[in-house]
Amino acid sequence: MSTAGPNRLDRRLSTCEVGDVWSGADAQGRPMTVAQLNELASADDRWRSAFRAASEALGAAEDDGLPIAGSDHDAERPWVACPEVPGSGGAAEIFTVLGQQLRPAFAGETALSVRTEPDPPTVPFQPVTPGSVAAAQPTATHPVPIQPVATHPVAAHPVSAQPISGHPVSGRPLSGRPTSGPPTSGLPSFGNPISVVPISGGSPAYRQSGVGPRPDRLLLLIVALVSLLVGAAIGAAVVTVGSDGDKASPQPSSAPVTYTDAQLLLPATPPARPGLDPAPDGTWPDDWPKFPWGKPEVQDVTGLPGLGFDFRMPTGWTCELAEKAEAAVHYRCGLWEGTTLTAGGDLTVRTCVAVCDDTARTALRQREEAWGLRWTSGTSLRSWADTAELDGQAVYGLVYVGFWRTVPEGVLDREVVLRMTAPVAAADDVKKVADSIRDRTYSQ
Missing domain, CATH: 3.40.1000 (Protein Transport Mog1p; Chain A)
Incomplete structure (x- = not known):
């Protein structure tokens, strides 16, 4: 049985490029719909941040906001659970405001079904350039009922080019925090990014229910995403400008770093007995013993x-x-x-x-x-x-x-x-x- 936190996932209702919507129940058996990012989108911090921004903005809407029963944005695959409420689109609304077109899942598909890998997701937004910050700032003057989701730069791919010398393998990015710039996550950009302007009038091909997100929810999400982008741009500017405010510091190369097998300590020959293809599902054994705390052994x-x-x-x-x-x-x-x-x-x-x-x-x-x-x-x-x-x-x-x-x-x-x-x-x-x-x- 597949789960998302305490929620049981019974049947996949719909799917999109970046995730799925499930029908299930919480630990008390109450009906739930659960939105969950897929593996590809979960590996991209831009999509994780956008998913968090969308769910928190919708959940904080003052007038009839999206009811959220639970969430875990730091999970291996982030998820949000919503109770089944008449007149609400449920957890599917999160993907809808992110510009995703949900497609119905196959009839009778369950959480234990083996499914093919989804198409790579589109990136949720483009890197912000200094020139675009000015255009985005006026939007942020609308009242926002929640704190900005993220005001630090989007995470870069930290790779050390130095030999190991008594410190962890990785180096630290400039200023000790992930930096922003084009493209920083180390992941390819697929398709066309979503624009941070209201989604146009055409409705998606499929929705979880007949009720879609209202304009006030879209505006709230837009403001949250703009705040995220402005924060990323400001962080990039801090890294770029030197201490005297005039000279630009050297920028890290965006070219991927590659290593030889010898540098990775990979064997020169294939293994004599490699592992067989894995079973389609498996969870870490709950009955395996663990170390007790504070024991001399x-x-x-x-x-x-x-x-x-x-x-x-x-x-x-x-x-x-x-x-x-x-x-x-x-x-x-x-x-x-x-x-x-x-x-x-x-x-x-x-x-x-x-x-x-x-x-x-x-x-x-x-x-x-x-x-x-x-x-x-x-x-x-x-x-x-x-x-x-x-x-x-x-x-x-x-x-x-x-x-x-x-x-x-x-x-x-x-x-x-x-x-x-x-x-x-x-x-x-x-x-x-x-x-x-x-x-x-x-x-x-």
């Missing part, structure tokens, strides 16, 4: 150079640097007897390509040795496989591949790979380490 691993995150492992385990390169680092962690690991294995972090989309993530996963097991995967953002027998021996083995963001509001730019083995009696130790690393790097 647990230690926190912090500050490993180049790793970029902290995690937990059993007391008595240690990590040793195996190799490092310009865009990757490899540790061997576990319980050692001399120079031999009796439990544990490899922990690798590497830079993903500039556009770390589903295709790129799948290609990286296929480069990993996985003992010929079938991957389990809810999405391509994380995949894992485990077994209690390797090469005819009673040995527990687990491999986990996940993708995460170095900057919380940035794009996906890092891959983490965990591959460990242990005697079956110590399998829980490996599962706990995997759960800890997944918890610290899981991309929402």
Whole structure:
């Protein structure tokens, strides 16, 4: 059963380039409609920000605003749930005011259906140039009942061009915050952007119900999006102007950075036993053990150079640097007897390509040795496989591949790979380490 937070997703009602509308119920069984971004749009911070702006603006409308029962804009796939109210278009209104044309889903389709990848979404707006700020500012004089959704620049793709040297793999963008400029997210711009002017009179080909968004809601959304754009432009100007206000600082190159297999610590030859294509759906096992807090048998691993995150492992385990390169680092962690690991294995972090989309993530996963097991995967953002027998021996083995963001509001730019083995009696130790690393790097 698929869910969005506490809401059960029963049947897909409609779909568009950037997401879906579902019919379902909350934890108390009350009927809900749920708008949810698809995977491609969720990987683009511009669409995440636009989705948040639309839902918050509609929810804050003073006169008969869109009723919103719950939302999670920081989830792996952001969602908004609305109760089924007569006379309301429900959660579908969010996509409508974003200029999306909803298409009816296939009759009888459920949340467990396997569906093909949607067409790439269009970007929600174009980068703002200084000349366009003046034109946008008068619009912002209308009263806005909510705070601007975002006043910082849209996240850029932070990629370090320096070797690893005791710091996380990624570098920091200028001024310590993501910067704005054309195009900054590292993702391609598909199709024509949506204009921040009222949507023209023609109605979309399909709506969730007969009631569409009213003009006051459209105006509210427009003001919110203009505020977002103006904030991005101001942030870009701050980065561009030097301390004396006259000279422009050097601008970071927008050209994607590429690395060789050696710089990414990728094996020179294909894996002997790569993982099989993943099952269409899968959730992280709820019954896997977790480390208890404040117990002497647990230690926190912090500050490993180049790793970029902290995690937990059993007391008595240690990590040793195996190799490092310009865009990757490899540790061997576990319980050692001399120079031999009796439990544990490899922990690798590497830079993903500039556009770390589903295709790129799948290609990286296929480069990993996985003992010929079938991957389990809810999405391509994380995949894992485990077994209690390797090469005819009673040995527990687990491999986990996940993708995460170095900057919380940035794009996906890092891959983490965990591959460990242990005697079956110590399998829980490996599962706990995997759960800890997944918890610290899981991309929402």
